[in-house]
Structure formats: structure tokens, C-alpha cells
Amino acid sequence: xxxxxxxxxxxxxxxxxxxxxxxxxxxxxxxxxxxxxxxxxxxxxxxxxxxxxxxxxxxxxxxxxxxxxxxxxxxxxxxxxxxxxxxxxxxxxxxxxxxxxxxxxxxxxxxxxxxxxxxxxxxxx
Amino acid sequence: xxxxxxxxxxxxxxxxxxxxxxxxxxxxxxxxxxxxxxxxxxxxxxxxxxxxxxxxxxxxxxxxxxxxxxxxxxxxxxxxxxxxxxxxxxxxxxxxxxxxxxxxxxxxxxxxxxxxxxxxxxxxxxxxxxxxxxxxxxxxxxxxxxxxxxxxxxxxxxxxxxxxxxxxxxxxxxxxxxxxxxxxxxxxxxxxxxxxxxxxxxxxxxxxxxxxxxxxxxxxxxxxxxxxxxxxxxxxxxxxxxxxxxxxxxxxxxxxxxxxxxxxxxxxxxxxxxxxxxxxxxxxxxxxxxxxxxxxxxxxxxxxxxxxxxxxxxxxxxxxxxxxxxxxxxxxxxxxxxxxxxxxxxxxxxxxxxxxxxxxxxxxxxxxxxxxxxxxxxxxxxxxxxx
Numbered sequence: 001x002x003x004x005x006x007x008x009x010x011x012x013x014x015x016x017x018x019x020x021x022x023x024x025x026x027x028x029x030x031x032x033x034x035x036x037x038x039x040x041x042x043x044x045x046x047x048x049x050x051x052x053x054x055x056x057x058x059x060x061x062x063x064x065x066x067x068x069x070x071x072x073x074x075x076x077x078x079x080x081x082x083x084x085x086x087x088x089x090x091x092x093x094x095x096x097x098x099x100x101x102x103x104x105x106x107x108x109x110x111x112x113x114x115x116x117x118x119x120x121x122x123x124x125x
Numbered sequence: 126x127x128x129x130x131x132x133x134x135x136x137x138x139x140x141x142x143x144x145x146x147x148x149x150x151x152x153x154x155x156x157x158x159x160x161x162x163x164x165x166x167x168x169x170x171x172x173x174x175x176x177x178x179x180x181x182x183x184x185x186x187x188x189x190x191x192x193x194x195x196x197x198x199x200x201x202x203x204x205x206x207x208x209x210x211x212x213x214x215x216x217x218x219x220x221x222x223x224x225x226x227x228x229x230x231x232x233x234x235x236x237x238x239x240x241x242x243x244x245x246x247x248x249x250x251x252x253x254x255x256x257x258x259x260x261x262x263x264x265x266x267x268x269x270x271x272x273x274x275x276x277x278x279x280x281x282x283x284x285x286x287x288x289x290x291x292x293x294x295x296x297x298x299x300x301x302x303x304x305x306x307x308x309x310x311x312x313x314x315x316x317x318x319x320x321x322x323x324x325x326x327x328x329x330x331x332x333x334x335x336x337x338x339x340x341x342x343x344x345x346x347x348x349x350x351x352x353x354x355x356x357x358x359x360x361x362x363x364x365x366x367x368x369x370x371x372x373x374x375x376x377x378x379x380x381x382x383x384x385x386x387x388x389x390x391x392x393x394x395x396x397x398x399x400x401x402x403x404x405x406x407x408x409x410x411x412x413x414x415x416x417x418x419x420x421x422x423x424x425x426x427x428x429x430x431x432x433x434x435x436x437x438x439x440x441x442x443x444x445x446x447x448x449x450x451x452x453x454x455x456x457x458x459x460x461x462x463x464x465x466x467x468x469x470x471x472x473x474x475x476x477x478x479x480x481x482x483x484x485x486x487x488x489x490x491x492x493x494x495x496x497x498x499x500x501x502x503x504x505x506x507x508x509x510x511x512x
Binding site: 002007010011013016027030031032034035036037038054055056057058059061062098 | 427429430431432439453455468504505506
């Protein structure tokens with residue numbers, strides 16, 4: 001059902017954890033649905049210096065959240081905002097159609113974290 | 126390393142004796158049981174012998190056994206066969222909300238054709254209350270269908286009491302015994318049922334064959350018309366190899382029932398105890414004792430079922446889950462929802478259904494690995510408490 005890349009990210013997920021003094025946090029999904037992701041970002045000089053995730057969900061959910069942290073780390077804010085839902089699925093060599101919503105969640109989670117960061121920036125001005 | 130198969134609720138590996146029992150009917154004894162020559166009559170003998178064997182397991186007469194393509198067809202024949210035959214007498218059917226889709230979707234279909242269906246609820250352990258059935262009966266009721274044992278959580282229903290209530294009101298009683306036959310004693314007079322569904326591939330028999338027991342005097346309409354096979358109730362040249370395989374698996378089930386029940390109950394109770402004792406925030410789904418001897422169904426909070434399944438899969442263990450993510454419809458198991466569990470807890474369930482060949486060493490292996498897997502997934506989970 002899953003590609004080798006998905007299984008690899010599922011078995012050895014990258015960047016698992018929380019960032020205590022995160023610059024932005026994005027939470028998507030909810031446990032009632034069976035899928036929930038929290039993405040934490042640290043921003044230095046306009047770049048995502050650290051990205052971590054926590055996920056409650058299926059194999060695809062864990063793989064897509066792991067992949068999004070890998071795609072986003074080191075990118076500028078603008079570049080990270082451009083990471084699309086399809087980018088996540090493509091980097092994993094595709095997902096079964098019924099699991100595409102997991103890649104949507106991961107991308108949305110990252111963008112929400114960036115929005116949260118921007119809001120925080122505005123409120124400290 | 127051989128995989129550890131613990132998904133016997135889904136299907137079972139045919140016993141080598143079953144396979145051997147089938148082969149002659151693909152070879153020398155290939156005849157059509159309806160042919161009058163010797164080649165045909167050899168096949169007819171096998172068909173008759175098989176019918177007797179299946180009848181014997183459940184305490185029926187051999188002319189009360191109709192061979193079908195499996196549990197689903199048997200369920201369809203029972204529900205639709207009675208519904209179509211009795212529709213002038215009444216159009217109301219009672220069933221439970223935790224039935225197998227073969228019953229639920231057939232009821233849904235009949236509902237669309239003008240029948241009215243009552244789905245009785247279950248309690249928090251998945252048990253049907255016979256009083257709820259009694260309360261639902263009207264003058265229009267023609268059939269009650271309640272599964273003997275649930276395929277997901279293993280709960281065994283009070284069929285005897287329900288049959289009694291059915292007959293007090295002159296209503297026919299069917300039970301889907303696909304999961305109970307061969308695992309616990311099943312006797313049609315003891316249970317008091319008028320019809321009962323059996324499936325071969327759940328009891329170390331072949332896929333594609335099953336049976337419907339229909340008590341003498343119970344009339345039903347056939348679903349498949351054609352030749353006069355199966356007492357005019359199910360047309361089609363008989364699947365003699367499959368039927369011979371089913372009969373052999375039934376024969377073996379009868380011989381091994383007591384031993385299997387003991388062995389499986391011991392494995393089941395040990396596995397349940399070890400998992401609940403060693404993994405915090407883990408709970409049993411279903412009734413602790415009114416339960417199939419081989420069924421373990423546990424929910425682990427803060428983690429999701431498909432992930433649990435896939436990690437166990439990597440470790441060589443085959444199990445199943447009722448989580449939404451693991452179903453094609455993305456809906457969580459209707460059985461777990463019927464238990465009225467907190468929705469976020471339903472997703473973290475695993476069903477482990479053991480079989481004859483499983484051992485205590487395998488149980489220990491599963492426990493060791495699940496402990497680690499749950500720890501790993503909880504470490505990743507945003508909703509796990511920080512310990």
C-alpha cells in the first residue's frame with residue numbers, strides 16, 4: 001500500500017519532538033478524526049533553523065509530517081510557504097488516494113506554524 | 126523467520142488435511158453430482174457425505190443444510206429469502222447495530238425495497254439486551270437476525286434467550302454464526318434458531334464456500350435460480366471440492382473443539398492480562414468472558430491503530446484494527462462506535478485473533494514488541510501525557 005519512502009519515514013521519522021521556545025506552532029486535525037499534527041518552527045534571519053513535529057495518526061500521517069520537516073528545515077519563510085500539499089506526496093513517491101489528505105494536513109500544519117510566527121512578530125512591534 | 130499470524134478473524138490457513146480432502150475432486154472425482162453415471166454419482170456421494178458432516182456439527186438434519194459460496198451469501202439468502210417469501214405477512218426485520226456488513230447492508234438494501242428495519246443497540250461491552258428485541262417486535266415482524274459472536278470484539282450474544290422471545294411471538298430467528306462455529310459449541314436446537322450461517326475460510330477451510338442451516342418447515346425464496354440444486358434453494362453446479370473442504374474442516378473442528386477452546390482461551394487471557402498490565406492507558410474492548418476464545422481487542426490511548434498495525438507488521442506480526450485511517454471509507458469501526466467509546470479512543474484499537482497454531486512464545490513476542498511500539502508512538506504523539 002505504501003511506497004518504500006513512506007515506510008522509511010514511518011519507521012525512522014525525522015525531527016520528532018517539540019520546540020520549547022518555538023517561534024511558531026501550527027496544529028491541524030483532531031484526535032476525534034484520528035489524525036492530528038503539531039508543527040513547531042524556530043526562525044533565525046528569516047530562515048527555518050529548526051522544525052519539529054508531533055503526530056497522532058496513521059503511517060501516512062507520520063511519514064508526511066516527518067517529510068514536511070525535512071523539506072522545510074533550512075528554507076526561508078517564503079520558500080517554506082511555497083511547499084505545497086503535492087510536494088509532500090511527491091517527495092514520498094506518492095500516496096494512496098485515500099491518504100492524500102495526510103499530505104494536505106502536513107502542508108497546512110507548516111503554513112499555520114508560519115502564520116503563527118508572523119502573528120507573534122506583529123504583536124511584538 | 127516465519128510471520129506470526131494473529132488475524133484469524135479475517136481468514137485462516139486451510140488445514141493440510143482439508144487441502145488433501147479437496148484434491149480428489151479436482152482430479153479423479155471431478156464429476157457433476159447431478160449426472161446419473163458413476164462418475165457423477167461418486168461426486169454425489171461426496172456431496173451427501175459432506176452435508177451429513179456439516180449437519181452433524183451443529184445438531185441439524187442433513188436436509189437442512191444448503192451449501193453456498195460463503196457467509197455473505199448465506200446471510201443474504203437468510204434475510205432476503207425470508208423477506209421475499211413473507212412480505213405479505215409482514216415487512217419488519219429486527220437486527221443489531223454491530224452485525225457484519227453482510228447483514229447490515231442486506232438490511233439496508235431491504236429497507237430501500239420497502240421493508241422496515243430496527244437496529245437494536247448494544248451495551249458498553251457489545252451485548253444485545255433481549256428485552257430490547259422484545260420491545261421492538263410488532264405484528265409486522267417476520268424475522269430477527271442477531272450474530273452469535275461479533276467478528277471485531279468477539280462478544281457472544283444471548284441467542285438462546287432471543288430465539289425464545291422470537292418464537293413466543295411467532296417470528297423467525299436467524300444467527301450469523303460465521304465466527305462462532307468451530308470455536309465454541311454451536312447446536313441449532315440448543316440455540317433455538319431457525320437459520321444459521323457458516324463460512325469455510327474462518328475454520329481452516331477453503332474460501333468461497335459456506336452453508337446456511339434452514340430448519341425443516343422454514344420456507345424461503347431462493348436468490349439464485351437455475352437448476353434444482355440444494356433442494357431448489359440455490360441453483361448452480363455444486364462446488365464439490367470446496368464443499369468437501371468445508372466438510373473436512375468441520376470434521377476437524379468437531380474433533381478439536383474442546384482442545385482448541387482450552388488452548389485459545391489460555392492464550393487469549395494471558396495476552397489480555399499481559400498487555401493491560403504492562404501498557405498504561407490500555408483497555409479491553411468487549412466483554413471479558415462472554416467472548417470468543419481467540420479474540421483480543423484492546424485500545425491504546427494516544428496512538429493510532431494503523432500505525433500500531435504497521436509497526437507490528439514490520440516485526441512480522443499480522444493483526445488488524447478498527448481505526449478510521451485503516452478503512453477505505455475513513456470511517457471508524459461501526460462496532461466500536463456502537464460501544465459509545467470516546468471517539469478519540471476508538472482509533473487506537475487493535476484486534477488480535479489467534480488460531481490453533483499460535484503459541485505462548487508468540488504471545489510473549491507480541492507483548493514485548495507492542496510495549497516498545499506503543500512507547501515509540503506515544504513519544505511522537507501530541508496528545509500523550511508527558512511522563
